[in-house]
Amino acid sequence: MKNLYTANLDYRSLVNKYGSPLLILDQATVRHQYRSLKRALPSVTLHYALKPLPHPDVVSALLEEGSSFDLATKGEIDLVRNAGVDPRTCIHTHPIKKDDEIRYALDFGCNTFVIDNIEEAKKFVSFRDQARLLVRVSFPNPETPVDLSKKFGVLPQDCMELLRFAKTLGLNVVGLSFHVGSQVPNARRHCEAIEQCNDIIRQANEEGFDLEILDIGGGFPVDYEKAEEKDIFSFCAPIRDALAILPEGIRVLAEPGRFISAPSMINICTVVGKARRFGKPWYYLDDGVYCSYSGQIFDHVMYPKFAPYAVGEPQESVLAGPTCDSIDIIAENIMLPELHVDDIIVGKMMGAYTISTATEFNFINKTEILVVDTERGDELDPQFRIEPVSEVVTTDRFKLVS
Template identity: 55%
Template sequence: MKNSLSIEPVESGAYYRSLVEQYGSALLLLDCNAVREQYRQLREALPGVDFFYAIKSLPHPDVLDTLVQEGAGFDIATSGEIEIVRQLPISPRRTIHTHPIKRNKDIRDALRFGCTTFVVDNIEEIKKFADFKHRVGLLLRICFRNPNATVDLSKKFGCPPEEALTLLHECKRLGLHVKGFSFHVGSQCQTAESHVEAIKSCKALFERIAEDDTIDPPSILDIGGGFPVNYNDNQVSILDFCQPIRAALAELPPYVRAIAEPGRF
């Protein structure tokens, strides 16, 4: 049985030990005020960025309810996560589907729910959406290396930047609408350098496409997640960490809307 508790910070562990005695072990305690504060810090650090919380990080109903109250959208990756979000007072339009490999059933489940934005990174994945071309919008995921991340995702996900235009033309040929670009420079990033370089690379891509009359210009940049959690009290504040990201985003063309997929933070 899951029990949701509202607790105040305490100076000793006595109160928590009493909860273990009352409810048993193992016991998960969630402070939704802390969740709310983390979200607000991130919103302050990246003003104007629209956040889609990665449900896979912690799909607890109280966490999700708190984030809905704060205005967050959701990054979903499975049909099971869709069922979780279905219980929340949020529009399906406030979701994006980011699983790198989607079965036909996964696409249909998402569309039945009302999620219409999907992340893709290769031609085979793009072709899966040909039958749904009038119902979906795609985000093309691009890979950028990040040796300073605890987990560098570039070896697993994303197309090389030099292939982006080729994939955009293929989407155009199939009648698919590409809403924008996506990247994720890794988990627990120690500096924002890779975020900045990725944003600059995407900026150049936006500008190049603007000069190409054969491609409809994308208007979204999804900067992923990877924002560092302060595990050891030696992490730079999120406001300072994001300062270079804020500066890089300010240089994007004015028609580009930035979104992000925070998770553990």
């Protein structure tokens, strides 16, 4: 089956036709990733977390697969609403919300929310007849650079107290959730978190609560080093075992973001300038860390990069971005054959936390996204016209018009 792991794209023709820089988003890879994770966690309902790549064509590819969705903002709600997503398949997992954000989600029809403290619980008193709540538990994880438990989550030992407080307010708490950090190296923390949540759920239900949901969050990793397909079935084996200890009838959800979106997009950019500095060749590109490579700053990821048409002896080289800022350097010691102006650089695994965190510093437009479907063979469909992303407002900014 074809997808971005296997497709043989003609990068030069793509740039000639659509310009540079360019992001190529492949719906076939989105579907492939969803299916792989679903096979690895067959009993788990997968809610795609929109934050790494909030793009309507990712949503439509996932809708075909029967995916559910994880939302955190009004903009994300607008995106799934416009894509025709059934609100009953959505959960809203931002632990801190304004009243009007809660109302906006409820008006859409999404009624499952996350809380992790007393102040947040109080906000739901006026929505208690409609809202179902998950309590997010904190499980810090020093093994990942994206540790989400510093900012969010109640400590496991304080969880019962929060549950009891919510009960005194008449709130409908239906389960627990956690996120053990993104791009985790192994499933150890997921398993420890499931075990501790199992204890809390059993204690709570003995006390008269009716907890029926455990949301095991995201964190499922991809292989940035080799840009190869991750054996997610083996990765999830200990999670499958851990889930078996949960009381009967507990429904398990997950919020995968990166695993589904990261492999589904590549970046193509062009050498626009060249210099020799400090004994090395420096190549100045038309994309950089303020735009498609922003994940190198915000997400602490280095993307696999190569020069598909360059020949010659590799030498230590520098790849720099197009802005005037000196931190705009993509790679300081990359081994590359000599490059020339107009040569092409390709970045792989660039679908998660890349364009979604890009800026328009120096008035440089965000990189356009060309949507293809490598499996169905309509890549480079000439009917597609891509709009400059900067001309479209926030939630619509990835829109492709035909």
